[in-house]
Amino acid sequence: MALTLYVDAARFRANQHRILATQPEVVPVAKGNGYGLGNTRLATEARNLGVDTMAVGTYAEIADVTDEFPGSLLVLTPWRSFEAPVEPNPRLIHTIGRVEDLAGLLERDPDARFVLERMTSMLRHGFQPRELREAGDFLRDRPSARFEGVAMHLPMGGASHLSEVQRLMTDAVAAGLPPTTIWVSHLTDPELVQLARSWPDYTIRPRIGTDLWLGDRGAFRVCATVLDVHEVEKGDLFGYRGRTAPKAGTILVVSGGTAHGIGLESPTGANTLKARAGAIARGGMDAAGFVRSPYSIGGKQRLFAEPPHMQASMLFNPQGAPVPAVGDEVDVRVRYTATSFDRVVIA
Numbered sequence: 001m002a003l004t005l006y007v008d009a010a011r012f013r014a015n016q017h018r019i020l021a022t023q024p025e026v027v028p029v030a031k032g033n034g035y036g037l038g039n040t041r042l043a044t045e046a047r048n049l050g051v052d053t054m055a056v057g058t059y060a061e062i063a064d065v066t067d068e069f070p071g072s073l074l075v076l077t078p079w080r081s082f083e084a085p086v087e088p089n090p091r092l093i094h095t096i097g098r099v100e101d102l103a104g105l106l107e108r109d110p111d112a113r114f115v116l117e118r119m120t121s122m123l124r125h126g127f128q129p130r131e132l133r134e135a136g137d138f139l140r141d142r143p144s145a146r147f148e149g150v151a152m153h154l155p156m157g158g159a160s161h162l163s164e165v166q167r168l169m170t171d172a173v174a175a176g177l178p179p180t181t182i183w184v185s186h187l188t189d190p191e192l193v194q195l196a197r198s199w200p201d202y203t204i205r206p207r208i209g210t211d212l213w214l215g216d217r218g219a220f221r222v223c224a225t226v227l228d229v230h231e232v233e234k235g236d237l238f239g240y241r242g243r244t245a246p247k248a249g250t251i252l253v254v255s256g257g258t259a260h261g262i263g264l265e266s267p268t269g270a271n272t273l274k275a276r277a278g279a280i281a282r283g284g285m286d287a288a289g290f291v292r293s294p295y296s297i298g299g300k301q302r303l304f305a306e307p308p309h310m311q312a313s314m315l316f317n318p319q320g321a322p323v324p325a326v327g328d329e330v331d332v333r334v335r336y337t338a339t340s341f342d343r344v345v346i347a
């Protein structure tokens, strides 16, 4: 049985439409595990939103979305000769961050569409000012090249990134790049308004993943299934490591393991010597080396009886606590971007 992500369809889509209403130029981002929902499902959501462009993280992810989403596909990972597709694809918008890659792309496909990525304070990918000017010079000799704008990937949170964007835009102008589109990430709504005001000749397109898909956390519930229930007495053996139960209770085998991204939580309580001494004095389960799990039963977070297995986990349910039945579902707290669900139910 499954680790399931239940999605409240109405809330999930209301959040998407709230973002679309304030950011009509939004470029939905689908990458990695599709923010828990899967890239193919996100492509369908993006199609239903009616946007003309969505973004994927890598060239390998194009296959996940190309059948469901009919529009343009911006690839966020910069083009490199050794991993970009060889066949021209007019739906793709490539990201270019080096002059040699611009030359390489256009040599392979003179009609290729591309954005030039300007390096930001993240120091991930992109042109420095001098290189951007070189790219501008290169493009001046190729007026038919399909330049589709300047891309910037900004850090998250912290102080406003607006002044940084303004500075980086000055470099784009200095490079002689024609005003087209500015593709940005992680700017707030007021910052995007300001940016549009400063650069009225440009279209500002925010690339949004997390807020678009996971913006309303109340729309999601993650459940595991109870696969087996075993009563134990103090001293009974269990598990891969032949541990003994430190007291009477129930071992629950639940769906979800390392293959799903279920991991160990930090130990219970404050992880100080004093707290640990207190726990040992009380004879607590954490003193016996049991660690907190992300599973909750009847609203109470339970301990792993041993580290998660590949597809299932063993929990310890203390005596006296309500015991779920085989087939019951229990709540699990996970990071959506790091979890592979067996099922996603949008209803």
Ligand SMILES: *Cc1c(COP(=O)(O)O)cnc(C)c1O
Binding pocket: 029, 031, 076, 153, 184, 185, 186, 207, 208, 209, 210, 211
């Ligand atoms: C992942 C990513 C985004 C979207 O980020 P979220 O925080 O999920 O909205 C935007 N731009 C780039 C380049 C990215 O890699």
